[in-house]
Amino acid sequence: MEQLRGNAAVGQSGGPTAAINATLAGVIRGAMECDGIGKLYGARNGIEGVLARRFLDLSGMTEENLRLLENTPAAALGSCRKKLPPDFDGEHRILYEEIFSVFREYDIRYFFYIGGNDSMDTVAKLSRFAAETGYDMRIIGVPKTIDNDLMGTDHTPGFGSAAKYIATTMQEILRDTAVYTVKAVTIVEIMGRDAGWLTAAAALPSLYADVAPDLVYLPEVPFDFDTFYEDVEGAFLRHPNVVVAVSEGVRTADGRYVGEGTQSGAADAFGHKYLAGTAKALEYAVRERFGCKVRSIELNLPQRCASHLASKTDLEESVKIGRAAVQHASSGETGRMMVFVRGTGKRYEAEIDSADIAGIANAVRKVPREWISERGNGVTEECLSYIAPLVEGQPELLYEGGLPKHFSFDL
Amino acid sequence: MEQLRGNAAVGQSGGPTAAINATLAGVIRGAMECDGIGKLYGARNGIEGVLARRFLDLSGMTEENLRLLENTPAAALGSCRKKLPPDFDGEHRILYEEIFSVFREYDIRYFFYIGGNDSMDTVAKLSRFAAETGYDMRIIGVPKTIDNDLMGTDHTPGFGSAAKYIATTMQEILRDTAVYTVKAVTIVEIMGRDAGWLTAAAALPSLYADVAPDLVYLPEVPFDFDTFYEDVEGAFLRHPNVVVAVSEGVRTADGRYVGEGTQSGAADAFGHKYLAGTAKALEYAVRERFGCKVRSIELNLPQRCASHLASKTDLEESVKIGRAAVQHASSGETGRMMVFVRGTGKRYEAEIDSADIAGIANAVRKVPREWISERGNGVTEECLSYIAPLVEGQPELLYEGGLPKHFSFDL
Numbered sequence: 001m002e003q004l005r006g007n008a009a010v011g012q013s014g015g016p017t018a019a020i021n022a023t024l025a026g027v028i029r030g031a032m033e034c035d036g037i038g039k040l041y042g043a044r045n046g047i048e049g050v051l052a053r054r055f056l057d058l059s060g061m062t063e064e065n066l067r068l069l070e071n072t073p074a075a076a077l078g079s080c081r082k083k084l085p086p087d088f089d090g091e092h093r094i095l096y097e098e099i100f101s102v103f104r105e106y107d108i109r110y111f112f113y114i115g116g117n118d119s120m121d122t123v124a125k126l127s128r129f130a131a132e133t134g135y136d137m138r139i140i141g142v143p144k145t146i147d148n149d150l151m152g153t154d155h156t157p158g159f160g161s162a163a164k165y166i167a168t169t170m171q172e173i174l175r176d177t178a179v180y181t182v183k184a185v186t187i188v189e190i191m192g193r194d195a196g197w198l199t200a201a202a203a204l205p206s207l208y209a210d211v212a213p214d215l216v217y218l219p220e221v222p223f224d225f226d227t228f229y230e231d232v233e234g235a236f237l238r239h240p241n242v243v244v245a246v247s248e249g250v251r252t253a254d255g256r257y258v259g260e261g262t263q264s265g266a267a268d269a270f271g272h273k274y275l276a277g278t279a280k281a282l283e284y285a286v287r288e289r290f291g292c293k294v295r296s297i298e299l300n301l302p303q304r305c306a307s308h309l310a311s312k313t314d315l316e317e318s319v320k321i322g323r324a325a326v327q328h329a330s331s332g333e334t335g336r337m338m339v340f341v342r343g344t345g346k347r348y349e350a351e352i353d354s355a356d357i358a359g360i361a362n363a364v365r366k367v368p369r370e371w372i373s374e375r376g377n378g379v380t381e382e383c384l385s386y387i388a389p390l391v392e393g394q395p396e397l398l399y400e401g402g403l404p405k406h407f408s409f410d411l
Numbered sequence: 412m413e414q415l416r417g418n419a420a421v422g423q424s425g426g427p428t429a430a431i432n433a434t435l436a437g438v439i440r441g442a443m444e445c446d447g448i449g450k451l452y453g454a455r456n457g458i459e460g461v462l463a464r465r466f467l468d469l470s471g472m473t474e475e476n477l478r479l480l481e482n483t484p485a486a487a488l489g490s491c492r493k494k495l496p497p498d499f500d501g502e503h504r505i506l507y508e509e510i511f512s513v514f515r516e517y518d519i520r521y522f523f524y525i526g527g528n529d530s531m532d533t534v535a536k537l538s539r540f541a542a543e544t545g546y547d548m549r550i551i552g553v554p555k556t557i558d559n560d561l562m563g564t565d566h567t568p569g570f571g572s573a574a575k576y577i578a579t580t581m582q583e584i585l586r587d588t589a590v591y592t593v594k595a596v597t598i599v600e601i602m603g604r605d606a607g608w609l610t611a612a613a614a615l616p617s618l619y620a621d622v623a624p625d626l627v628y629l630p631e632v633p634f635d636f637d638t639f640y641e642d643v644e645g646a647f648l649r650h651p652n653v654v655v656a657v658s659e660g661v662r663t664a665d666g667r668y669v670g671e672g673t674q675s676g677a678a679d680a681f682g683h684k685y686l687a688g689t690a691k692a693l694e695y696a697v698r699e700r701f702g703c704k705v706r707s708i709e710l711n712l713p714q715r716c717a718s719h720l721a722s723k724t725d726l727e728e729s730v731k732i733g734r735a736a737v738q739h740a741s742s743g744e745t746g747r748m749m750v751f752v753r754g755t756g757k758r759y760e761a762e763i764d765s766a767d768i769a770g771i772a773n774a775v776r777k778v779p780r781e782w783i784s785e786r787g788n789g790v791t792e793e794c795l796s797y798i799a800p801l802v803e804g805q806p807e808l809l810y811e812g813g814l815p816k817h818f819s820f821d822l
Contacts, residue, residue, distance in 0.1 A: 012590075016586070045590075074586035074590050078589075078590050078592070080592070164813055167813075167814055168814055172485075172713060172716045173716065175427070175484050175485035176484065176715065178489070179456075180456075180490060180491070181456055205814060208814060211819075295711075297712055298708075298711075300708045301587050301588075301597075301708055302580050302583060302584065305586060305587040308579050308720060311813060388813075391813035391814070392812065393813060401619050402575055402578075402802035403615065403616060406586060406620060408622075410621060
């Protein structure tokens with residue numbers, strides 16, 4: 001088969017991670033090695049940048065800048081949250097035609113989209129449109145999400161680094177909360193609206209250290225307040241400092257988010273209803289029930305952008321999967337998402353492959369029920385063994401004045 | 412002068428830091444080298460452990476464990492928040508007599524107390540009581556507080572590591588918040604009830620990177636909402652993603668905490684008044700005023716216990732000041748606090764000395780007004796030059812399974 005010749009474009013989409021720039025660096029490396037690809041354009045703010053013709057020429061990036069880029073958090077090209085219309089009919093068609101007129105104008109024959117669920121949806125639609133209109137083009141999705149909830153892949157780039165941040169921070173919080181002798185409960189809220197992978201990572205210290213969160217609640221199991229109170233009481237029998245890891249997405253059996261529960265009575269000075277957040281809601285509940293000292297901690301943005309604490313395994317794999325995306329496109333694939341396939345041996349190994357994007361977009365991969373304790377307040381050793389290799393290794397960072405050096409296209 | 416011979420005790424008190432165990436390791440190293448000291452007892456939970464005779468024998472710690480201890484956050488011996496009675500009269504005297512009866516029983520002639528303001532108060536009182544009762548003893552305070560607000564010392568052990576965590580995390584948050592093009596304000600709340608040293612550290616990235624928080628508010632300057640709104644408007648003229656660093660301790664001109672302001676109208680499902688926190692309060696205010704996307708982030712406990720991101724300078728100095736405490740005691744000093752004296756040369760250097768504890772306890776060292784911008788929404792380069800050397804250097808950590816290894820006396 002003759003190789004398709006033309007330019008390439010790459011974009012980043014969805015929420016930032018500590019590894020999405022490593023994948024971008026992988027795509028850049030791959031494109032430089034690929035004979036069929038002329039220029040590589042970086043689209044600012046994902047598909048929005050394509051529409052607005054806001055492109056950077058990435059073809060000549062230096063090795064030094066690529067290394068810095070790999071260790072820079074968030075999305076160096078900028079991101080967006082744009083969802084494309086569901087079909088190509090009527091007015092919906094206009095946007096697709098605009099995108100492809102830009103592709104034609106810049107002779108873009110390769111498009112790599114690094115993102116989560118919504119971005120894979122974009123890849124699926126664009127590749128269908130290309131096929132329908134007979135524009136010869138290769139469109140490949142490269143996954144990234146700290147949530148680890150994409151179908152079809154063993155895990156997602158970005159998850160390992162977020163999991164490492166959560167496990168490390170949890171271990172430090174456990175040391176911190178253990179110093180006093182007074183009864184206290186600390187509740188740590190972790191990202192993950194629908195899947196509990198990140199919250200499960202909070203239990204990783206139990207593999208190596210003498211500390212671990214007492215209770216771990218994932219969104220996969222309905223949250224029950226009475227069970228929770230009993231769990232806390234049981235933990236108090238072991239020690240005075242009880243630490244709880246909870247997913248932001250836990251819901252009661254009626255489907256309501258726990259964080260919603262407390263909002264009814266709460267309003268701020270402006271009369272706004274106040275969505276307290278899951279940990280805050282549990283903080284109130286525990287204080288009411290036990291009358292003890294309670295603190296809630298929301299790990300918030302740092303859990304997705306803490307590149308100073310990235311997993312070397314995650315970053316290396318993220319570069320590889322970006323590079324592999326170019327190779328798969330170059331060999332003729334389109335409308336596919338790159339995936340990791342874990343080896344079955346005892347030592348962790350992951351190979352890279354691609355999968356049909358249909359059936360991946362718009363679906364959520366959850367933590368299997370059998371990896372969660374029967375009572376729903378912890379995770380099994382099998383679950384931790386799955387996560388453990390993904391957080392291994394520390395990247396070598398460059399520092400300036402004690403702060404990690406980042407790369408920026410705006411410098 | 413003949414050297415005082417006897418046993419020694421060491422305790423940790425107040426809030427955890429990433430460096431307080433490094434100081435403990437320094438005291439242990441110092442005691443091992445000191446001829447006059449027989450056994451070194453570690454008191455669990457500070458002065459409470461002395462009263463309860465809960466001692467660990469620290470004399471024989473291995474080099475390997477000392478190294479691990481230096482890189483372990485929080486207080487390995489446990490901590491307390493006990494304040495001793497104000498005088499030695501009547502019933503108040505009983506507690507002091509109990510403490511000294513334990514000192515006599517264990518032949519403790521040296522006592523090292525690692526802590527903040529309240530702990531220095533304890534050191535002052537115990538040394539006065541020893542003098543009054545003619546018990547020959549050396550009592551030395553070793554400072555630790557992330558707040559950097561102790562008088563008499565250039566800076567405090569623990570501050571550099573917390574400042575490094577805050578600056579690094581702020582830099583990552585700045586990358587994260589910059590990825591979208593929609594108008595948004597992110598408000599980051601930083602510890603420091605009375606002094607703004609830690610919040611000032613949030614501006615450190617401006618020394619090296621192309622990102623910095625737009626606005627920085629310290630408790631040293633009264634907070635004014637109208638000025639704040641103008642500041643945010645001004646920042647929006649430069650870019651859509653405005654990032655604010657604010658101290659938990661900022662107050663309006665009438666002395667009320669900004670975090671207090673919003674509590675009046677707020678109550679949770681249980682009818683409790685809800686203290687929103689400073690960032691949360693500003694989040695409401697900004698949303699009400701600008702109608703844009705707003706997020707508040709409380710850095711919370713990790714800023715004081717993130718030893719994975721400790722400053723090497725801070726940890727090394729913390730070991731040294733602990734060791735020096737033993738040497739000063741051994742040479743006859745008592746009732747003193749160890750301090751850092753910064754050299755006047757261009758290259759950062761700090762010598763260790765001791766200072767009379769009277770006048771140190773119960774006072775707060777604030778950020779000088781001239782180190783804060785006239786408008787009160789930023790810090791000067793001189794302020795950042797003061798902080799910068801304290802965050803330098805990365806300690807070599809031991810890892811297991813990708814997580815930092817910690818030391819624990821309970822293993």
